[in-house]
Amino acid sequence: MSRLARPISVAPMIDVTNPHFLQMLRIISPRYSLYTEMIHSNAIINHREDISRFAGVAHEDTVVQLGGCDPGNMALAAKIVQDHGFKEVNINVGCPSDRVQHGNFGAVLMKTPHVVANILNEMEKTSVQIPVTIKCRTGVDDLDSIEFLHNFVIQLSCSRPPPHIIIHARKCHLRGLSPRQNRNIPPLDYNRVWQTAKKYPQAVFSINGGFRTTEAVIEAMSKIHGCMVGREGTCSYHLNLVFHFPDANTILSPVMDNPMFLQQLDRGQLFSIDV
Ligand SMILES: Cc1cc2nc3c(=O)[nH]c(=O)nc-3n(C[C@H](O)[C@H](O)[C@H](O)COP(=O)(O)O)c2cc1C
Numbered sequence: 001m002s003r004l005a006r007p008i009s010v011a012p013m014i015d016v017t018n019p020h021f022l023q024m025l026r027i028i029s030p031r032y033s034l035y036t037e038m039i040h041s042n043a044i045i046n047h048r049e050d051i052s053r054f055a056g057v058a059h060e061d062t063v064v065q066l067g068g069c070d071p072g073n074m075a076l077a078a079k080i081v082q083d084h085g086f087k088e089v090n091i092n093v094g095c096p097s098d099r100v101q102h103g104n105f106g107a108v109l110m111k112t113p114h115v116v117a118n119i120l121n122e123m124e125k126t127s128v129q130i131p132v133t134i135k136c137r138t139g140v141d142d143l144d145s146i147e148f149l150h151n152f153v154i155q156l157s158c159s160r161p162p163p164h165i166i167i168h169a170r171k172c173h174l175r176g177l178s179p180r181q182n183r184n185i186p187p188l189d190y191n192r193v194w195q196t197a198k199k200y201p202q203a204v205f206s207i208n209g210g211f212r213t214t215e216a217v218i219e220a221m222s223k224i225h226g227c228m229v230g231r232e233g234t235c236s237y238h239l240n241l242v243f244h245f246p247d248a249n250t251i252l253s254p255v256m257d258n259p260m261f262l263q264q265l266d267r268g269q270l271f272s273i274d275v
Helices: 019-028 041-046 071-083 098-102 106-111 113-125 146-155 190-199 214-221 235-244 261-266
Strands: 008-010 033-035 062-067 089-093 132-137 165-168 205-208 226-229
Touching: 019 033, 019 261, 041 062, 041 071, 062 071, 071 089, 071 113, 089 106, 089 113, 098 106, 106 113, 106 132, 113 132, 113 146, 146 190, 165 190, 190 205, 214 226, 214 261
Parallel strands: 008 033, 008 226, 033 062, 062 089, 089 132, 132 165, 165 205, 205 226
Antiparallel strands: none
């Protein structure tokens, strides 16, 4: 039995998991945890009256993903998100884009786990009571040993440790690869995630990266608490593109052959309730 209320989640994806898209996924199935696109803490702070534009209406299945590195701003943003009724916040520690690196957040934070811990501690001080979770990679550049990943996890054991860590099972290269290449070229290393989950049985982990079939998700769920699906989970990702670029319909027609993956999962014996 998973220790997560919604063990399977749809990954945060910029330009994909916007409020409209999340609403569509809820219609397809109500069972999944849905992550918003990464939203910078300053965007939340500067548009605090209007955060539904970025995150939609607060819904119990929604996790708002924050980007940023300043503990004070991240804590304030999380508090605003909480005050708007959202039930969970996630910190992006995996995005390798140049702009994000330039802002000292995303994947570069893996190199400075004490900054992530400071953010979590500051959130504690700012009365953020909703769960604050982390989404990271297995490593960055040559900091890619299992010891590095384990040290990262240990360093998060601050006064407010994250109740859930989602690991994208590949490292990223901070130089020379685009974000898209960084989602495809570094090889997936599921073993590293299984080993980490085994080493820290008191913590709750999800695995992410390359899950394309119900069978693969079922297998993952036998080894770890949660599984996050991105590109495939949103076969509807392509549908989203079709919404934005109607002319792309024909190029993206394969999606027509691929029924909603969330519905496939619903039917895949992952849940005891009949659908
Ligand atoms: C278009 C796109 C945008 C993404 N944006 C984010 C993001 O905002 N935050 C984040 O943590 N990961 C982001 N990711 C990475 C995904 O959350 C996920 O880790 C990655 O796609 C691997 O999972 P998958 O193989 O199931 O797609 C993005 C991925 C894609 C394809």
